């Protein structure tokens with residue numbers, strides 16, 4: 001069974017291959033997801049642009065959206081052929097566009113179709129087919145409704161459920177839908193108690209690794225989105241504290257690796273801003289962090305990155321002095337977590 005303990009959420013316009021590569025420098029193991037990709041785009045679009053990734057990004061899942069079992073199954077096959085480790089079905093997007101297209105959260109109203117889709121996708125591929133869903137729709141859901149939905153999908157063979165632990169309110173904007181409906185992580189914890197043989201990953205509003213570790217006492221996994229985008233270094237201790245690996249990079253090391261990456265990408269014709277825009281928050285909350293951000297966003301070139309890097313090197317010292325890890329926060333033991341327990 002793949003490791004679902006920690007994941008970075010699929011985010012349109014955020015989790016493209018460049019941002020994923022950056023996150024991978026911070027954590028060697030965290031599970032990564034692409035942006036939501038419509039099945040028709042996979043089947044008819046520019047696959048190199050939509051699907052290409054570097055092997056370092058793995059473990060990596062492609063998140064698909066769609067409503068038709070056949071085309072979703074075909075798209076899943078393409079994903080598998082491209083080397084993705086998982087195909088995830090979006091059952092949580094509440095946007096107007098998704099509603100018009102009949103995919104995303106509104107599919108939760110049609111569980112027989114969802115089952116048909118999931119069966120078709122699983123027949124088409126060997127990699128795990130997982131779902132990312134909301135608790136329900138319009139705030140009318142009850143825990144028994146949620147449990148029934150999970151049961152139905154489990155009947156169709158799904159065993160991994162990523163749950164954004166709030167309802168989807170279809171009249172609200174997509175953005176408001178990530179803030180307004182109340183979070184109910186306790187429902188996901190309860191799902192794990194009621195269906196211990198299934199894998200549950202909880203998602204929504206989790207801001208720190210400490211919080212993630214607390215959830216991991218009750219569920220199989222935690223998915224974090226905005227907190228990671230806003231400061232990729234929330235994952236700074238993930239490899240040590242979740243996976244028991246010695247790896248831990250400094251911000252400056254990650255920035256230098258991203259410089260080398262940008263240089264390679266430029267040779268492939270990638271515009272510098274496509275990479276640099278994801279690096280803006282790399283020194284968030286650190287001395288000169290705002291200056292770093294300004295230099296990159298105003299310069300938008302490799303040269304601007306070099307200037308910003310020199311500045312940060314001066315700040316922290318050539319050897320990375322001052323970048324040494326600060327206090328480690330609460331040790332695992334104090335949280336009642338052993339590695340096995342995590």
Ligand SMILES: Cc1cc2nc3c(=O)[nH]c(=O)nc-3n(C[C@H](O)[C@H](O)[C@H](O)COP(=O)(O)O)c2cc1C
Nearest residue numbers: 009010011012035036132164204205206224225226
């Ligand atoms: C900019 C942005 C884009 C998103 N795009 C997707 C997406 O493509 N697919 C998806 O399932 N969820 C998407 N989401 C929702 C996130 O995956 C996640 O469920 C949500 O942000 C709650 O987690 P968080 O509080 O840790 O950010 C998006 C969220 C944001 C902020």
